[in-house]
Amino acid sequence: MNGLQRWAEQARWSREPVAAAPDAGGALIVEAVEGSDWWRDTAYSFRHDNGHALLTEWPLDTAVEVDFDLTGFTGEFDQAGLMIWADEAHWIKAGVEHSDGHQQLGAVVTVGASDWSTGRVDDWVGTTVTVRASRIADAVVIRARASHDPSWRLVRVARFPHETALIGPMLCAPMRAGFSVRFVDWRVTEADVELHAEPTE
Template sequence: MNTPKSWSIDENTKQLVIKPEDETDYWQRTHYDFQHDNGHFLFQEQHGPFQLKTKVHLHPLHQYDQAGLYIRFDADNWVKASIEFMTEGENKLGAVVTKQGFSDWSTQPIGDDVTSISFRLSYIDPVCYIDYSLDEINWYQIRIGHLPMVPKTVPKVGLYACSPIKAGFSAAFDYLEIHSISDDRTKVYG
C-alpha cells in the first residue's frame, strides 16, 4: 500500500530497505486535526488471532521519522508501533491506536542512541498487545489497546515506514514473522 519510490533488498544484509517519501504518515484527527493515510505499508491479510514481529534499524534525519509494525482494518481503525526520531531529546517508542477515525498516541522515551529495536504485535479480537525488545529475548509491554474487528474486513498486517516532515531517511527491516496464535489471552506473553 502506497509503495515508496525507493525500496530494495540489501545484497549483503538481506534487509528490506525503505526510503519513505515526503509528508507520509498514518494519523487521524486527534490534537492536530489533520488526517494522513499515505504511509508505506508492506502487508498480508491475516485471519484469526495472530502475532507479528520484526527488527527495524532506523537511519533518521527529520522529526518523527518512524518505522515499525502496522495492523490495519481500514483508514479509521488501525494500530501502529514504532520507534520515532526526535530532533531534540530522546527517541520515542510510539504506539498509536486509531478507532472510529481518531488516533490515540502513547509514547515513552527510548534514548537518542537507540535506533535498532524489535517489535511484537499480538492481536486477539478485540485486544492488541504491543511489545518491544532490545535483544529479542526480553520483551517489554508498551501498550494493550482495544481495537475491535471491523465487520466484513480482514486485517492487513505488516511493516510500515513514514517520513511525516521530509524525505531522506531509511529504515531497514531484518525480517517479518507472522503466525497464528491461540485465542487464550493468558498465553500472549508466554
C-alpha cells in the first residue's frame, strides 16, 4: 500500500467526484464533475466552491507532496494539484491548470477574495508532476517539479497564519465533463528548513 492509499483511508472528499478508484499500480484515478472549481470574487465576480479535494488534517512543522500525471489536460481550466483549506474564505490551491492553450503552473491564494499567479510549463506534459507545500513561520511555501527535472521550482510564498488546516490532492473541471487525473502518490515529509534552500531528499 503506497502513501496515497494509506492517507486516503482517513481523508474525506470536499465534494464527491464522479469516480475515484485505484488502478493496478496503486495510483488513484479520479474523474471530476463538470463545473467543479474554486474561486472567490476577484475579476470574475462569482464564487465557486465545489471543487474536489481529498482532505485530511495538516500537522504543524511538516511538508506535504502530491504526485500526479500531467496527461489529458485539454479542456479550458482543467486543473490538478493540492488544496490547503482553513475555511471558505481562506484557502490555497496550487498545481497545473490548462489555460489559454497552455499548461500553467500556479497558485490561487484566497484571503477573503482570490488572486492567481501562473506561468507556462508546456514542457512538463507527459511527466509526473510533484507539488509540495511546506510551512515556514506564518507562511506556506509552494514548490513544484516534474519527473524529468529534479530541481524544485518556487511557485509561491503566501502568508498563512492558521494553525489548523486541511490539505489534500485536488482537481477541478470548470468547463467540461470527462476530465480524469491519475494521482500517483502522496507524502508527509519534513518541513523546509528555509525559504531559499531546496528541500532535502
